Amino acid sequence: MDIFPLNELTDDMMNLCDDEFYNFLENTLNKDLCELFRIQSIRHMTSLSSITIDQILEIFSVDIIDMDNLKKSLGFVTIDRKFHVLFGHRNLLEMWRQTSSSSKATSTPILFPWINNIFQNLEKTKNKYRYNDQIQEFVY
Numbered sequence: 001m002d003i004f005p006l007n008e009l010t011d012d013m014m015n016l017c018d019d020e021f022y023n024f025l026e027n028t029l030n031k032d033l034c035e036l037f038r039i040q041s042i043r044h045m046t047s048l049s050s051i052t053i054d055q056i057l058e059i060f061s062v063d064i065i066d067m068d069n070l071k072k073s074l075g076f077v078t079i080d081r082k083f084h085v086l087f088g089h090r091n092l093l094e095m096w097r098q099t100s101s102s103s104k105a106t107s108t109p110i111l112f113p114w115i116n117n118i119f120q121n122l123e124k125t126k127n128k129y130r131y132n133d134q135i136q137e138f139v140y
Helices: 018-028 033-039 045-050 053-061 065-074 086-106 111-122 134-139
Strands: 075-077 084-086
Touching: 018 033, 033 053, 033 065, 033 086, 053 065, 053 084, 053 086, 065 075, 084 086
Parallel strands: none
Antiparallel strands: 075 084
């Protein structure tokens, strides 16, 4: 099975929502993790920037009969009735969340920070001009 390179999310992918988002998740992650997002009503990639993996997995701490099959496919329950996600699934979720967060951060057009820096530098002498990291990355 081909694994989607999570570091190559495009702006179009970042704007997917509802069924398109779930289809994309099923193809890039897997059916069970996609179902976890669907159950949590996470319908858009930008939702991932404001939640943690622990918050996504918190639903497994509640004893919900309808989720038994999903629990079995994503992890295991110990004798003390605590659910643990298999490392591979947790790692995939963390990579997915990290990639979606970093992709969102870099989607800001260069024009806005550039103009902001110009105005900040107008107040300084030429030998004290400074540029933020996004502009320096763009230039180099």
